Amino acid sequence: MVFSKFRPLDEKTLVEYIKSVPALSSKLANSFDDLSVKEVGDGNLNFVYIVSNSEGSFVIKQALPYVRCIGESWPMTKERAYFETLALKEEGRLSPAHVPEVYHFDRTMSLIAMRYLEPPHIILRKGLIAGIEYPLLAEHMADFMARTLFFTSLLFRSTTEHKRDVAEFCGNVELCRLTEQVVFSDPYKISEYNRWTTPYLDRDAEAVREDNLLKLEVAELKSLFIERAQALLHGDLHTGSVMVTRESTQVIDPEFAFYGPMGFDIGAFLGNLILAFFSQDGHADETNDRKAYKEWILKTIEDTWNLFHHKFTSLWDEHRNGAGEAYLPAIYNNPEVQLLVQKKYMTNLFHDSLGFGAAKMIRRIVGVAHVQDFESITDAAKRAACERRALELAKMLLKERRKFEGIAEIISAIRQY
Amino acid sequence: MVFSKFRPLDEKTLVEYIKSVPALSSKLANSFDDLSVKEVGDGNLNFVYIVSNSEGSFVIKQALPYVRCIGESWPMTKERAYFETLALKEEGRLSPAHVPEVYHFDRTMSLIAMRYLEPPHIILRKGLIAGIEYPLLAEHMADFMARTLFFTSLLFRSTTEHKRDVAEFCGNVELCRLTEQVVFSDPYKISEYNRWTTPYLDRDAEAVREDNLLKLEVAELKSLFIERAQALLHGDLHTGSVMVTRESTQVIDPEFAFYGPMGFDIGAFLGNLILAFFSQDGHADETNDRKAYKEWILKTIEDTWNLFHHKFTSLWDEHRNGAGEAYLPAIYNNPEVQLLVQKKYMTNLFHDSLGFGAAKMIRRIVGVAHVQDFESITDAAKRAACERRALELAKMLLKERRKFEGIAEIISAIRQY
Numbered sequence: 001m002v003f004s005k006f007r008p009l010d011e012k013t014l015v016e017y018i019k020s021v022p023a024l025s026s027k028l029a030n031s032f033d034d035l036s037v038k039e040v041g042d043g044n045l046n047f048v049y050i051v052s053n054s055e056g057s058f059v060i061k062q063a064l065p066y067v068r069c070i071g072e073s074w075p076m077t078k079e080r081a082y083f084e085t086l087a088l089k090e091e092g093r094l095s096p097a098h099v100p101e102v103y104h105f106d107r108t109m110s111l112i113a114m115r116y117l118e119p120p121h122i123i124l125r126k127g128l129i130a131g132i133e134y135p136l137l138a139e140h141m142a143d144f145m146a147r148t149l150f151f152t153s154l155l156f157r158s159t160t161e162h163k164r165d166v167a168e169f170c171g172n173v174e175l176c177r178l179t180e181q182v183v184f185s186d187p188y189k190i191s192e193y194n195r196w197t198t199p200y201l202d203r204d205a206e207a208v209r210e211d212n213l214l215k216l217e218v219a220e221l222k223s224l225f226i227e228r229a230q231a232l233l234h235g236d237l238h239t240g241s242v243m244v245t246r247e248s249t250q251v252i253d254p255e256f257a258f259y260g261p262m263g264f265d266i267g268a269f270l271g272n273l274i275l276a277f278f279s280q281d282g283h284a285d286e287t288n289d290r291k292a293y294k295e296w297i298l299k300t301i302e303d304t305w306n307l308f309h310h311k312f313t314s315l316w317d318e319h320r321n322g323a324g325e326a327y328l329p330a331i332y333n334n335p336e337v338q339l340l341v342q343k344k345y346m347t348n349l350f351h352d353s354l355g356f357g358a359a360k361m362i363r364r365i366v367g368v369a370h371v372q373d374f375e376s377i378t379d380a381a382k383r384a385a386c387e388r389r390a391l392e393l394a395k396m397l398l399k400e401r402r403k404f405e406g407i408a409e410i411i412s413a414i415r416q417y
Numbered sequence: 418m419v420f421s422k423f424r425p426l427d428e429k430t431l432v433e434y435i436k437s438v439p440a441l442s443s444k445l446a447n448s449f450d451d452l453s454v455k456e457v458g459d460g461n462l463n464f465v466y467i468v469s470n471s472e473g474s475f476v477i478k479q480a481l482p483y484v485r486c487i488g489e490s491w492p493m494t495k496e497r498a499y500f501e502t503l504a505l506k507e508e509g510r511l512s513p514a515h516v517p518e519v520y521h522f523d524r525t526m527s528l529i530a531m532r533y534l535e536p537p538h539i540i541l542r543k544g545l546i547a548g549i550e551y552p553l554l555a556e557h558m559a560d561f562m563a564r565t566l567f568f569t570s571l572l573f574r575s576t577t578e579h580k581r582d583v584a585e586f587c588g589n590v591e592l593c594r595l596t597e598q599v600v601f602s603d604p605y606k607i608s609e610y611n612r613w614t615t616p617y618l619d620r621d622a623e624a625v626r627e628d629n630l631l632k633l634e635v636a637e638l639k640s641l642f643i644e645r646a647q648a649l650l651h652g653d654l655h656t657g658s659v660m661v662t663r664e665s666t667q668v669i670d671p672e673f674a675f676y677g678p679m680g681f682d683i684g685a686f687l688g689n690l691i692l693a694f695f696s697q698d699g700h701a702d703e704t705n706d707r708k709a710y711k712e713w714i715l716k717t718i719e720d721t722w723n724l725f726h727h728k729f730t731s732l733w734d735e736h737r738n739g740a741g742e743a744y745l746p747a748i749y750n751n752p753e754v755q756l757l758v759q760k761k762y763m764t765n766l767f768h769d770s771l772g773f774g775a776a777k778m779i780r781r782i783v784g785v786a787h788v789q790d791f792e793s794i795t796d797a798a799k800r801a802a803c804e805r806r807a808l809e810l811a812k813m814l815l816k817e818r819r820k821f822e823g824i825a826e827i828i829s830a831i832r833q834y
Contacts, residue, residue, distance in 0.1 A: 159594050159643055163587040170584035177576050180742065189747040212754040219758060223743050226576055227646050325597065326640050330606040337629040341636060 003109055006078065008064055011037045014049055017111075018060075023104045024113055029055035041068065042123075045076065045255065050116055057118070058103055063110040063255070067178075069369070070193075076174060078110035080255040083172040085112050087257030090232060091144075094151050098144040098251050117243045117250050124242040124249075125372055128276040129283060131293045138300045140249030141242070141269055142307035149262045150315040152232035154326040162259075162325070166229045169258040176226070176258050179235065183363045184222035188215050193368035200384030204391055205366040217398050221355050229259035237268040238360070239276060240371075263352025266308065271357030271394070273301050274414060275364060275373050278390035282377030298411050305350075305407040313342055347405075354401035354410070361394035393417040423495065423525055425481055428454045431466055434528075435477075440521045441530055446472035458485065459540075462493065462672065467533055474535070475520055480527040480672070484595075486786070487610075493591060495527035497672040500589040502529050504674030507649060508561075511568050515561040515668050534660045534667050541659040541666075542789055545693040546700060548710045555717045557666035558659070558686060559724030566679045567732040569649035571743040579676075579742070583646045586675040593643070593675050596652065600780045601639035605632050610785035617801030621808055622783040634815050638772050646676035654682045655689040655777070657788075680769025683725065688774030688811070690718045691831060692781060692790050695807035699794030715828050722767075722824040730759055764822075771818035771827070778811035810834040 003017055014037055018024045028035065034053045041048035041061075045068050049060040063081040067074040085105040092099040100115035127134065154162055186194055188209055196205045208214065234241065235256025243250045277297045280290040320338070321329045332341055364371045365387045377383035393414060397404075404410060420434055431454055435441045445452065451470045458465035458478075462485050466477040480498040484491040502522040509516040517532035544551065571579055603611055605626055613622045625631065651658065652673025660667045694714045697707040737755070738746045749758055781788045782804045794800035810831060814821075821827060 154640065154643060159597060160590050162643065163590040163593070167584040167587035170580040170587075173577050173580040176580070180576060185745055185748065189745065209748075212751075212757060215748055215754055216757050216761060219744055219749070220761070223571060223647075226571060226579065226742065229644050229646065230640075325643065327636055328602055328606065331602065331626075331632055332636070334629075337632055340629060340633050344633060344637070 003106070006108055006110065008047070009049075009060075009062055009109075009111075011039065011049070014051070014060060017109070018051065021104060021106075021113075024051075024058065027056040027058055027103065028053050031055055045069070045080075052116065057116040058113050059100075059116045061112045061114070076178065080172065080175050081105070081110035081112055082107050083169065083175070083257055084253070084255035086168070087232065087234065087254035088112070088114065090152070091148050091234070091251065091254060095144045095147045095251075098140055098249055100250055100252060117248075117252075120245050121243045121248065121250065122245075123240055124244045125239040125272070125276070127244055128239060128273075128297070129279070129373055129376055131280075131283065131288060131290060133293070133296050134244050134246060134249070134300075136247065137244060137249055138303035138307055141251075142304050142311055144249070144251055145237075145266055145269070146308050146311035146315060148234070149231040149265065150312055150319075152259075153230060153262070153324075155316055155324045156319055156322060157325065158323050159325045162229070165232065166259045169232070172256070172258050175235070175256045176260075179256060180222060180226065182368050183359055184218055184225065187363045187367040188218060191368075194366060195368070195370070196366045197374075197380055197384040197387055200381060201366070201387060201391075204388055208362065208366055208391075208395070211395065213399050214395055217355065218359055221352075221359055221398075224261045224352070225264060225356075226260075228261045230261045231259065233258060233260045233262070233265045234268075235260070235264070237265045238272040238371075239269070239373075240272075242269075261352055261356070263349055263354075264356045266305075266349070266353040267355065267357030268360050270301055270304065270353060271360040272364075272371070273297055273304070274357070274393070275361055275371055275390055277301075277414060278386050278393075278417075279371075279373035279377065282374070282379070282382050282386045298414065301414075302407050302411050305353075309346060313346065316342065350404070350406075351401045354397050354404060358394040358398035358401070361390055362398070365391045365394075389417045420523075420526055423527065425464070426466075426477075426479055426526075426528070428456065428466070431468070431477060434526070435468065438521060438523075438530075441468075441475065444473040444475055444520065445470050448472055462486070462497075469533065474533040475530050476517075476533045478529045478531070493595065497589065497592050498522070498527035498529055499524050500586065500592070500674050501670070501672035503585070504649065504651065504671035505529070505531065507569070508565050508651070508668065508671060512561045512564045512668075515557055515666055517667055517669060534665075534669075537662050538660045538665065538667065539662075540657055541661045542656040542689070542693070544661055545656060545690075545714070546696070546790055546793055548697075548700065548705060548707060550710070550713050551661050551663060551666070551717075553664065554661060554666055555720035555724055558668075559721050559728055561666070561668055562654075562683055562686070563725050563728035563732060565651070566648040566682065567729055567736075569676075570647060570679070570741075572733055572741045573736055573739060574742065575740050576742045579646070582649065583676045586649070589673070589675050592652070592673045593677075596673060597639060597643065599785050600776055601635055601642065604780045604784040605635060608785075611783060612785070612787070613783045614791075614797055614801040614804055617798060618783070618804060618808075621805055625779065625783055625808075625812070628812065630816050631812055634772065635776055638769075638776055638815075641678045641769070642681060642773075643677075645678045647678050648676065650675060650677045650679070650682045651685075652677070652681070654685040655788075656686070656693060656790075657689075659686075678769055678773070680766055680771075681773045683722075683766070683770040684772065684774030685777050686774075687718055687721065687770060688777040689781075689788070690714055690721070691774070691810070692778055692788055692807055694718075694831060695803050695810075695834075696788075696790035696794065699791070699796070699799050699803045715831065718831075719824050719828050722770075726763060730763065733759065767821070767823075768818045771814050771821060775811040775815035775818070778807055779815070782808045782811075806834045 038050045047062045063078040065078045066072045067076045104113040234254045241253045284290040455467045464479045480495040482495045483489045484493045521530035651671045658670045701707040
């Protein structure tokens, strides 16, 4: 058998591979004459091919044993494809409308075949840069997060199921370590990988490294990230991990999945929307001042949290007599204590989300991996001005997050920067 | 082979077993004529035999597939012996002066052979009931806790080591579930297993079940217990898991070991000392009013925390340039931030310890498993009076723990109840 051990595929060998896997060749009606194979991976890590003919289509994603955007000098286990598949299947089970179906997984080849998200699906981040509104985005993302987080938490599950899955995802440690490094460590120290819009932000980057209170808070979040197995996280839920049309929202790329604090996913999504907001002034021109679009982003941030809060607590109410270990019905099933418990839980989750969201914003401005929202602003002075406002807001949020009581206060704070 | 599958041993078959295991028979110089075998298990779970002759001695502990103090109606995996052995070896490596050496482990038989802690070693709880002072107890326990907790935490270790061991100990889920039930759940609801000094404490037990704020706090601690893998815990560090002489302190029975919040171990030990304190009035008589002994217990509580604090932060200082993931030297190695970080960490740990300690106290008064400190007070009215003071203090500590800034304030609070 040609593929009995790992080898990186290219457009040509990929076709051989497909021919050898009935689950894939049947998607193409075993017809290879008009086959199109296109490498489209623009992420930081993997190779991604769109495979299609007149009969059908799918996407092939292959993990190579290093970080694509850095090269072979930064090794990274290709076992991440295994955890990505586990997560895609679990998230797909819990939120089928917002996760592409997995058709085939090959652990030896670190290869996943899944539904091709056909045009007009685009990466959400590109839509945000282009100024496109997605009226269902908040609703869909709130739904995805509420369902995947609630159903994998102790609000729904027994300790036995929880520890079994926590143990399994402990295996994805290399990807967790990558997050620890690039989100919680590198931005706060001198690192060869860090970069920022120089020379404009030189002092700002230095200020991050010298801010003791900031470092104190980010240490607490880092420990939470490593130690607190609250739910199955996507682990990288920024606006580049979501594909959208006006009607559809699809969450992809959960290779960083593990059991961690829920606020990390919620914060990743909200934090990246805030980055998109602050980048808009850099995209404004005579034909479009982006003012209305900025309002839409703010509304989406506010709606996402509010809808998440509503959906999550509704799931909790619905399943309060279930097997969830955290709040046994025999103890907590009276309206007064239920209210107290939910308020405390959701307030803590809100503060966690603000903290993690802020940390994700900071790392995108002074760390290794930047976002297209800012990178696509060609005028460096203008870009730096946008980035600085986002950075200042993020630093304040990280340090003061426990003072905020609701998302409306966050929207006000964003407007002030 | 006679013992190729699990069978519960008795005094007779135990000798056959020992003969078949060279590591054990050699401890007895292969001489079985003057052999003495004595079953001494007085714990809640297992069978324990002291085996000795003129040449040597050891203890054999066998886990049966149910909870000994309840019977076969409460099944409990015998795999706990495997985790107990893992923990004994790890704790023994980290704190050799305070953990008995393991001589032999047989996973099939769920059987551990270890050092026999010869007389005058007795269970600490019995010493506390007898009113015996142990001048080195605080020092030794502070040392054991500081070393086992520090060296298995992210202050010393990398995420890779951490997740590997967290995953392993996820397997000890049945014992974790037992703790969840008897510590964090049963005391707060009607349960067939609960008992208390009736009728004196009937209203007090009911008040625990109806105290919404208490239930709110205990839920938070339960979630921490399940979710937060901060360090390798002993998992059952009460005064019945410690054997002492004036010179020696030995920690035994870590079958509940898992990766959890450090405060659970510290709280277990301090909480059981506080129970011992409140039981003293029930043991006072004409010849001994126990006043001086109560002062010694208070001093031991204060010293244990203060010495733990000192030893733990000293280990941290000593290893601050090591591989610990939580506070990388490149970010945190300046005196000002180090001070801030340690203060915050130790304050959180103090509050966790108070919360878990209080929960452990409550469950010993209105839950399934009581403590000999109180049980040995034969006058029920007198016993109830002692228990009520401990219960009231514990409820206050659980709810107000974040208001306390140091152990001296706790000692004052204990004196007031």
